Amino acid sequence: MARSINQNAYAGALPNFRNLGIMLRILVIVNMTAAAAAIVKSPDLLAGWRQFIEISALVEPLLILSLLVLATLSSVLRRIPYWAAVVVVLAVELALATALYLAGRILLGDEPSSLERYWALVALTTVALLAYFNLRERALSPALSEARLQALQARIRPHFLFNSINAVLSLIRKEPQRAEATLEDMADLFRVLMADNRELTSLTREIELCRQYLGIEQLRLGERLQVDWQLDAMPRDALVPPLVLQPLLENAVYHGIEPRSEPGTISVHVYAERDELHAVLRNPYREASDHHAGNRMALANIRERLALHFDAEATLATKVADDIFQVRIVMPYIKSREP
Amino acid sequence: MTEPRPLRVVIVDDEAPARSRLRDLLADCADELALAVVGEAANGRAAIELVAAARVDVVLLDVRMPEMDGIEVARHLQKLERPPAVVFATAYDEFAIRAFEVHAIDYLLKPIRLTRLKEALARARSAPPRPGVLNEIARAPRTHLSAQERGKVHLIPMAEVLYLKAELKYVTVRTALREHLIEEPLTQLEEEFGERFVRMHRNCLVARAAVRGFERVMQDGEAHWEVLLNGVEERIAVSRRQQHVVREFGKT
Numbered sequence: 001m002a003r004s005i006n007q008n009a010y011a012g013a014l015p016n017f018r019n020l021g022i023m024l025r026i027l028v029i030v031n032m033t034a035a036a037a038a039i040v041k042s043p044d045l046l047a048g049w050r051q052f053i054e055i056s057a058l059v060e061p062l063l064i065l066s067l068l069v070l071a072t073l074s075s076v077l078r079r080i081p082y083w084a085a086v087v088v089v090l091a092v093e094l095a096l097a098t099a100l101y102l103a104g105r106i107l108l109g110d111e112p113s114s115l116e117r118y119w120a121l122v123a124l125t126t127v128a129l130l131a132y133f134n135l136r137e138r139a140l141s142p143a144l145s146e147a148r149l150q151a152l153q154a155r156i157r158p159h160f161l162f163n164s165i166n167a168v169l170s171l172i173r174k175e176p177q178r179a180e181a182t183l184e185d186m187a188d189l190f191r192v193l194m195a196d197n198r199e200l201t202s203l204t205r206e207i208e209l210c211r212q213y214l215g216i217e218q219l220r221l222g223e224r225l226q227v228d229w230q231l232d233a234m235p236r237d238a239l240v241p242p243l244v245l246q247p248l249l250e251n252a253v254y255h256g257i258e259p260r261s262e263p264g265t266i267s268v269h270v271y272a273e274r275d276e277l278h279a280v281l282r283n284p285y286r287e288a289s290d291h292h293a294g295n296r297m298a299l300a301n302i303r304e305r306l307a308l309h310f311d312a313e314a315t316l317a318t319k320v321a322d323d324i325f326q327v328r329i330v331m332p333y334i335k336s337r338e339p
Numbered sequence: 340m341t342e343p344r345p346l347r348v349v350i351v352d353d354e355a356p357a358r359s360r361l362r363d364l365l366a367d368c369a370d371e372l373a374l375a376v377v378g379e380a381a382n383g384r385a386a387i388e389l390v391a392a393a394r395v396d397v398v399l400l401d402v403r404m405p406e407m408d409g410i411e412v413a414r415h416l417q418k419l420e421r422p423p424a425v426v427f428a429t430a431y432d433e434f435a436i437r438a439f440e441v442h443a444i445d446y447l448l449k450p451i452r453l454t455r456l457k458e459a460l461a462r463a464r465s466a467p468p469r470p471g472v473l474n475e476i477a478r479a480p481r482t483h484l485s486a487q488e489r490g491k492v493h494l495i496p497m498a499e500v501l502y503l504k505a506e507l508k509y510v511t512v513r514t515a516l517r518e519h520l521i522e523e524p525l526t527q528l529e530e531e532f533g534e535r536f537v538r539m540h541r542n543c544l545v546a547r548a549a550v551r552g553f554e555r556v557m558q559d560g561e562a563h564w565e566v567l568l569n570g571v572e573e574r575i576a577v578s579r580r581q582q583h584v585v586r587e588f589g590k591t
Binding site: 158159161162163165166167169170171173174219220221222258259260261 | 353354355356357359360363381382403405406430431432448449450451
């Protein structure tokens, strides 16, 4: 799920075992299965609880070990064909189960039930989980998420379109060259807005787009719009979902700058920290603005796209403090392969 | 036949390019329509002062502006002695456009077309301003009150108003600095600004934020409450019927 949303479309592919969301799903599903088994085996809930703890002692080591091994193998698994990868995962699971079974016998000396029984249980659970992830991938993939993304991206604020055209019209007679440059910027912006935006794009390109966008707004707003770029620590090789920042700037202008007659500053701070990419946007904020609904829609839109790309590994958080509205996006730092 | 006197126009928009574009378009109209651009304003306050000071026939008024939106500006303009005709302009504002359509108010969509502008100007000349309608389409209470004194307009920010007191035909608007008289019924003001004020007396609304405290006073052998205000020495008597207000303030 790293580079694009639907690269692993039809043939099916294993989930990305390094993704936190996938790991969580595996943990929850296996533990729920264990709990169900415990309840089936017990006459009442208290006995069921004891049974669950017993089962857990057997299940958890295997579960955690599996997650570690699969996370390590993840990139290899995603390169080989789906069916081969499924066989590898099954083999890994059976091998781990065998190893743990033998280790348990040697270390603890207990005499659990037969090895074949373990194999059967492990194989069944693994196949069920893989089938679940396959279905989930299909559900999120092509048709649905494509349609959804297109719809999400189609939400350009008409306000911006008409105001920009108006601004360009005002330039044509007196400053034709500036009008030309502005129309070129607008063309670039709309090309991206209307493009098929499922692939990740370079962060530098996204920032360039943001500059073009703010340039157009500057035309209308003049010195009322001040921008503070803090990009010294920005990794130049990072990949991000397209239009992950621009709509936030559009929000910042609409809610933070336009309602004020005095100048206001929008600050954009992008930096990488370990394997995470942080983007922090701030704009002046005054309460009693009647456009909250639009703001939330844009935020929900970006949140949804981050989830489609990164599942639980990306977050978008907002806060208001001291008349400043802040949006912070944290997402995995994915490096582009070509430098 | 004599030339009709030129139409005197004022342009109001917070964005400089939008004003410059309107100026260009008005220049283009000049061959067919005698008109003169009296001035430009970048915000509502400047617009109202400009229109009050000069004789203006038509105001081209942007709807979405900071501090005071176009609809509020138009409401203040209506109160002038010689209210000008107003033509609203908006790039994209669903609420305003729907309201204009419902009440058959003429408006221009930005980018503005020359032909549409000519039509609107021609119509504005014949159509008298229609009071009342603007109050209905306003989306929020006004941010200012406007008081007129000897041909000048004073815009009083609502945040500075301490109390509103009805006296005969007028309502006194009290700020920390001075008093103004306006000609609006107190009940209507209460309806519009009800959240900001609390009624202390049949004839008096006091700003919640201006209340410093209450004091029990004996007068003619009868006890009653008085409101102490921030910024002025003056006190407001709380009527017997509104005694409960004192208790409610005590709770918060």
